[in-house]
Amino acid sequence: xxxxxxxxxxxxxxxxxxxxxxxxxxxxxxxxxxxxxxxxxxxxxxxxxxxxxxxxxxxxxxxxxxxxxxxxxxxxxxxxxxxxxxxxxxxxxxxxxxxxxxxxxxxxxxxxxxxxxxxxxxxxxxxxxxxxxxxxxxxxxxxxxxxxxxxxxxxxxxxxxxxxxxxxxxxxxxxxxxxxxxxxxxxxxxxxxxxxxxxxxxxxxxxxxxxxxxxxxxxxxxxxxxxxxxxxxxxxxxxxxxxxxxxxxxxxxxxxxxxxxxxxxxxxxxxxxxxxxxxxxxxxxxxxxxxxxxxxxxxxxxxxxxxxxxxxxxxxxxxxxxxxxxxxxxxxxxxxxxxxxxxxxxxxxxxxxxxxxxxxxxxxxxxxxxxxxxxxxxxxx
Numbered sequence: 001x002x003x004x005x006x007x008x009x010x011x012x013x014x015x016x017x018x019x020x021x022x023x024x025x026x027x028x029x030x031x032x033x034x035x036x037x038x039x040x041x042x043x044x045x046x047x048x049x050x051x052x053x054x055x056x057x058x059x060x061x062x063x064x065x066x067x068x069x070x071x072x073x074x075x076x077x078x079x080x081x082x083x084x085x086x087x088x089x090x091x092x093x094x095x096x097x098x099x100x101x102x103x104x105x106x107x108x109x110x111x112x113x114x115x116x117x118x119x120x121x122x123x124x125x126x127x128x129x130x131x132x133x134x135x136x137x138x139x140x141x142x143x144x145x146x147x148x149x150x151x152x153x154x155x156x157x158x159x160x161x162x163x164x165x166x167x168x169x170x171x172x173x174x175x176x177x178x179x180x181x182x183x184x185x186x187x188x189x190x191x192x193x194x195x196x197x198x199x200x201x202x203x204x205x206x207x208x209x210x211x212x213x214x215x216x217x218x219x220x221x222x223x224x225x226x227x228x229x230x231x232x233x234x235x236x237x238x239x240x241x242x243x244x245x246x247x248x249x250x251x252x253x254x255x256x257x258x259x260x261x262x263x264x265x266x267x268x269x270x271x272x273x274x275x276x277x278x279x280x281x282x283x284x285x286x287x288x289x290x291x292x293x294x295x296x297x298x299x300x301x302x303x304x305x306x307x308x309x310x311x312x313x314x315x316x317x318x319x320x321x322x323x324x325x326x327x328x329x330x331x332x333x334x335x336x337x338x339x340x341x342x343x344x345x346x347x348x349x350x351x352x353x354x355x356x357x358x359x360x361x362x363x364x365x366x367x368x369x370x371x372x373x374x375x376x377x378x379x380x381x
Contacts, residue, residue: 046306050263050309053309053313053316054312056316057316057319059339060316060319063342063343064319066343070346070350074350078353078357079129082356086123086125087133087135089360089367090122090139092364092368093115093119094143096377097115097116098143098146102377103370104374105378107377111379112377114380116146118380120140120143123139221260221262221304224265225253227269227273228249228269228272228273231273232253232272233246234250252268253265253268262305262308317334320334321334323342363376
């Protein structure tokens, strides 16, 4: 067999090595990159979730501020006006029905009984807001026995209602439904202290857990802080305006570091350093692939961000719980309660209360006029 020419390829060997066949060095280099990518994804996901939770929490905080301001500015004055009209109407009806009947055609028995029942429902609505109102307590004591048994039962049901009526055709007067709703709010408020103590205990538990996590992730906290300090320290800054800016930023960094707030430090890094926020995370992942101590630091960093996410969610849940106590008309499912819904319900309540007070003004107009009082009472028959 003649010898093969050096230029002649050996048919037993491939012409070239496969291009996609990784060498051992390439495989070793792919491990840290893969871990870095996974860590980057977890970090980015946590940061997005935390940012969304912070925005939601800010919305709830602004809602709470506006809510209480509007209650003081609009709801409470309307509620006071409504109660005063109820009181005056109840007292005028008592005078006309039992003390000083209006001139003209006598008021029939059926009209007197129905008007008396309505008078007591007005008193019950006042007492739902002002349980110590002496005049309404006395009025009720004087006349609660004047009604037939079935009417008395209806009145007692209105006074003992533990929740607002949901059906407009339940047979109750508007004042009875309103009194029931107000009593439900009072009962819910009495439960707030107990629920608040449980929530406080849960917050303390989360804080203790967060403290342990922060201790475990102290190395990550220090790493981010040192990066900020090395770039933002004002002593080496020649420009006066820039030095003032860096001084303010370093004060924020110092406060966040003292509080163990990794999220605040990362936010400062994202806003004021040119490097990506996750640079320490990627570096830690690459070092972890080599078997160093950075793997534990990486886990602590991710765990610390997870704990901060939980704390933000807990703050939101607590605010939703407080509004659920304030407003029994909110949905039972907490995930359907939004700041917009809370403010919408408050606005509706204010408008309805204003409309009720206006309607009472019309009825008071009949009661204040002796010429129309008798006809107005007889219309109850």
